Amino acid sequence: MPTIAAAANASNAAHAVTPRSRDARDYQRVPRVITAMHKDQEYGSHIPPHSHERAQLLYAIDGVMRVSTEFGVWMLPPRRALLIAPGVVHELNMHSTVRMRTLYIEAGAAAAFGPGCKVIEVSALLRELILALVAEPIEYPIPGPGEHLAALILHALKAAETVPIAIPWPRDRRLLAVCDAIVREPGRRHRIDELAAGAGASGRTLMRLFPSETGLHFRQWVQQVHLADAFCRLARGESVARIAAALGYASPSAFTAMFRRILGHTPQHYLNEWRHRAD
Structure with a gap:
């Protein structure tokens, strides 16, 4: 009979080999307050207009992307991220090779960030928290590190400095x-x-x-x-x-x-x- 430790190790190994989805639809109804997706984009690539059930923190650790809605346009370099409320239709154009690290936030938890879109300053701490959550399984175990990372991310987002740079469209x-x-x-x-x-x-x-x-x-x-x-x-x-x-x-x-x-x-x-x- 396998020991409890062996069973835990097998569970961890299963999480480690689970392929990470790059389809945003797979993140919208995960029973977690925040989930994280990594997806790299080539220079010149375009993501057509779409929206999500969840709020989205659109962030790139490298590269520059342009985000457009019917209300405004934002240019996002590294160290800047765009908080997008649930249901807001947006499209993306890559102005360089982009290494995206996106968060999807449950609508109730994201209500504190308000409607529409806003640019925030990504602190060194928030960047590391995002990267750590990306390394967790999509449906990370609870209790566990992923749950604590999600709580810290919510706190960091509420405290983040907003940047008044938007191009009204x-x-x-x-x-x-x-x-x-x-x-x-x-x-x-x-x-x-x-x-x-x-x-x-x-x-x-x-x-x-x-x-x-x-x-x-x-x-x-x-x-x-x-x-x-x-x-x-x-x-x-x-x-x-x-x-x-x-x-x-x-x-x-x-x-x-x-x-x-x-x-x-x-x-x-x-x-x-x-x-x-x-x-």
């Missing part, structure tokens, strides 16, 4: 064409009259549409695009001078002034912080 087809053009080339000096001509509208019409459709005036909206692109570049370790030049600013100080006015910190602050974490 319009619905008007004319403005959609304009916004697509700006996001594709954030460093180009976009003149409103040229954009209007390409969209089949007048410059005055576009200037009126921006606040009514996005809640931001034209230049404010462009600045949000610049901030999103800057964070991706900072995460790759690019210098402030290089980022300022790439985004069309006259000088690094002009770019830094815009950045600090909106976020309260200089880009160098974030660059130094991320370099310190990487050491």
Whole structure:
């Protein structure tokens, strides 16, 4: 007759060899508060519009992805994650090779995070907790380490710093064409009259549409695009001078002034912080 220890070892071995699903549908009704999925994506790959029963923490330990909903667009470098409420339709585009580490959170537990989407800062602790839960079975034993990891993750998410970087997305087809053009080339000096001509509208019409459709005036909206692109570049370790030049600013100080006015910190602050974490 096998001993209790032998039976436990056999159970652990069974968990270790169980293949890990890469289908998000397999994570929606697991009887656990949080489950974790790892899935790598190739550069240029696209995940079409979809939604989940659970809330999702969309996070990549490497690479940059663009997440789009009918309400906004977010560029996510490492050290940034997007909390997506249950039922929110979203699609993804990979701007590099991406190593995704996604959490699916039971809707009741996720209610504290509010509706819609928000970007959070991924601390070193939260990153390690996510990686540890990914190493656990999808339906991890209770009681056990997975249960404790899930509780710590919920606590870390509630305490996480939110980052006010979102690109509100319009619905008007004319403005959609304009916004697509700006996001594709954030460093180009976009003149409103040229954009209007390409969209089949007048410059005055576009200037009126921006606040009514996005809640931001034209230049404010462009600045949000610049901030999103800057964070991706900072995460790759690019210098402030290089980022300022790439985004069309006259000088690094002009770019830094815009950045600090909106976020309260200089880009160098974030660059130094991320370099310190990487050491």
